[in-house]
Amino acid sequence: xxxxxxxxxxxxxxxxxxxxxxxxxxxxxxxxxxxxxxxxxxxxxxxxxxxxxxxxxxxxxxxxxxxxxxxxxxxxxxxxxxxx
Amino acid sequence: xxxxxxxxxxxxxxxxxxxxxxxxxxxxxxxxxxxxxxxxxxxxxxxxxxxxxxxxxxxxxxxxxxxxxxxxxxxxxxxxxxxx
Numbered sequence: 001x002x003x004x005x006x007x008x009x010x011x012x013x014x015x016x017x018x019x020x021x022x023x024x025x026x027x028x029x030x031x032x033x034x035x036x037x038x039x040x041x042x043x044x045x046x047x048x049x050x051x052x053x054x055x056x057x058x059x060x061x062x063x064x065x066x067x068x069x070x071x072x073x074x075x076x077x078x079x080x081x082x083x084x
Numbered sequence: 085x086x087x088x089x090x091x092x093x094x095x096x097x098x099x100x101x102x103x104x105x106x107x108x109x110x111x112x113x114x115x116x117x118x119x120x121x122x123x124x125x126x127x128x129x130x131x132x133x134x135x136x137x138x139x140x141x142x143x144x145x146x147x148x149x150x151x152x153x154x155x156x157x158x159x160x161x162x163x164x165x166x167x168x
Contacts, residue, residue: 042126
């Protein structure tokens with residue numbers, strides 16, 4: 001069993017209206033020290049160990065489904081999870 | 085300047101329909117090794133250094149706005165960012 005943590009973030013050059021809204025809300029709550037907010041996705045996947053290295057499959061999943069690589073970047077970490 | 089990474093995840097006991105949909109999509113793409121998917125949020129905040137420890141303020145922001153603590157857990161990491 002593998003536990004995979006996937007982080008999907010908007011590319012630097014892409015406008016993030018959701019982040020802007022969160023920043024505005026924090027400012028209105030007087031957290032004026034907040035200069036910038038970017039909102040992304042965080043996914044946790046549990047994969048069965050089928051004897052192959054999961055990194056290739058996870059990369060494919062990110063490219064094909066989990067991230068829109070035109071506007072988003074992704075990175076992932078694979079941890080060996082204890083079998084249940 | 086501080087860079088803060090905030091991870092917001094649904095609590096273990098809370099049903100995650102979005103994760104279920106992603107799992108279903110991955111299965112239909114023949115990634116049948118995927119046993120479970122949980123979808124959360126990932127936020128990056130840039131904070132000005134106002135001389136105080138940012139951890140307290142970030143905890144407050146999470147409790148009040150960024151996470152719904154009834155159904156979500158959160159954790160965060162604070163990194164010292166180079167001033168621009």
